[in-house]
Amino acid sequence: MQRTRIDVLLSEQSVGQTVVVKGWVKSFRNNQFISINDGSCFDNIQAVLNRENYDIDFLKTITPGTALKVVGTIVASQGSGQAIEIDVTEIEIYGTANAETYPLQPKKHSKEFLREIAHLRFRTNTFGAVFRIRHAVSFAIHSFFNDRKFYYLHTPIITASDAEGAGEMFRVSTLDLAQPPKTESGDIDFKADFFERETHLTVSGQLEAELGALALGQVYTFGPTFRAENSNTSRHLAEFWMVEPEVAFADLHDNMDLAEAMLKHIISYVLEHCQRDLQFLNDEQIKEESQKPKNQRSELSLIERLQSCIADDFVRISYTEAIEILKNSKPNKKKKFNYIIEEWGADLQSEHERYLVEKHFKKPVILFDYPKDIKAFYMKVNEDNKTVRAMDILFPGIGEIIGGSQREENLDVLLARMEEMDVPAEELYWYLDIRKYGSCPHSGYGLGFERMVQFVTGMGNIRDVIPFPRTPGNAAF
């Protein structure tokens, strides 16, 4: 007999039907009630057995974590916690979980502890919900771009270019670390390496995505990205997933429109398809915050925050306007900021971004037209020759979730910028060729996938929204 998934069983509620359910024991009460979860949904099914029919030593092997099969009839539940339950006729145990050593107890565990047992944390309510939602976010991204006729482009993970300027890179090499081959001048001889040149893990697929966009029209990448920065924060990973759409003939405003529509699509999709999981995370966070003093609690619950994000247009203001707001803000005047905003040109710190999003506007903010000196070489220079067509989308609690720009399509201007910023033009000849032959205005952005999942699930630490986080000093599992 085919097994029935618990999500199907709970939604169909076919009383009288005989079913086979396979899953893991959440709890076993009274030697009679087994709560079983199979990962198909948040909720468990309660299997009820007649303890008279079983040996006590057999019943003792049914402990939290045990994998088993039950066969039985769906009946209306006599208890109040659930509508239906299974009247068990047969149990088969696949794998026991020794209660003396199994670390997951039916009690609250800290996220830090669960991070140390990341191989088991999927089995908890919280992480089950988080990883079902992570899947939904991923699926929503693909459906959004597919519906708009974007092509999913797989850009390389191993890259030879060291010129992307997006941070420290991880080296890829098959050379003997202890005794690498040397050139006559004593340098490491990468000609002897696997790719016959120096290679690293990618820090961005953008440059390659641009190549695709200028032929396929509109493309997006969605893949792993690696940064060897020594970043120790709740929103940085050394290995993370990034979504990078790139659109030909799009200017910065088209780019902002696309990004805002995408973010709203993802949020709507999750609100519609992950109700039960979201409700659980929502309630957990209310419970957690009830321990805190009132002024530290969030004004809106998780679900309210998500709903408010899709209800209104995001605020769009230029960097120059943002500086004016910040200059005149209370924390700036009272010198509460660690970095006081004094003049145009200052790079915004996360405290400033948070002020704009969380205090001043209380909704997502898109900042655009940044000073060129604080932005990357490939961003299009405005007519004022002071700013570039860059945009960052700032989200409450997360900060920068998207960074993007219209790209510089003019070859001479781009070359001048690369010269200014010490980006070696020879290495990027292929990137420049795009400006030489059939260049056109184009734009794109990068979305930090885990930051999006963080926002949607309300998880405070990015390490809790990726199955096996890689951070400085940590690559377990």
Next chain:
RNA sequence: GCCUCAGUAGCUCAGCUGGUUAGAGCGGCGGACUGUUAAUCCGUAGGUCGUAGGUUCGAGCCCUACCUGAGGCGCCA
């Protein structure tokens, strides 16, 4: 990389200004009960108080170094 805080039983934590046998809840184990909802009740075991030094008659508590974790900052997505 910098700053701050923390590390006590398997987990979550208490342990007053340094004072004698280091506590609780949950979990484990043994038993009772039986339509339970992280079941309940009774009993019981479990700790080189992160590691290494030091101060002191005496250190879980004070000092130094290191390790680990968390929060904040920087780098960014």
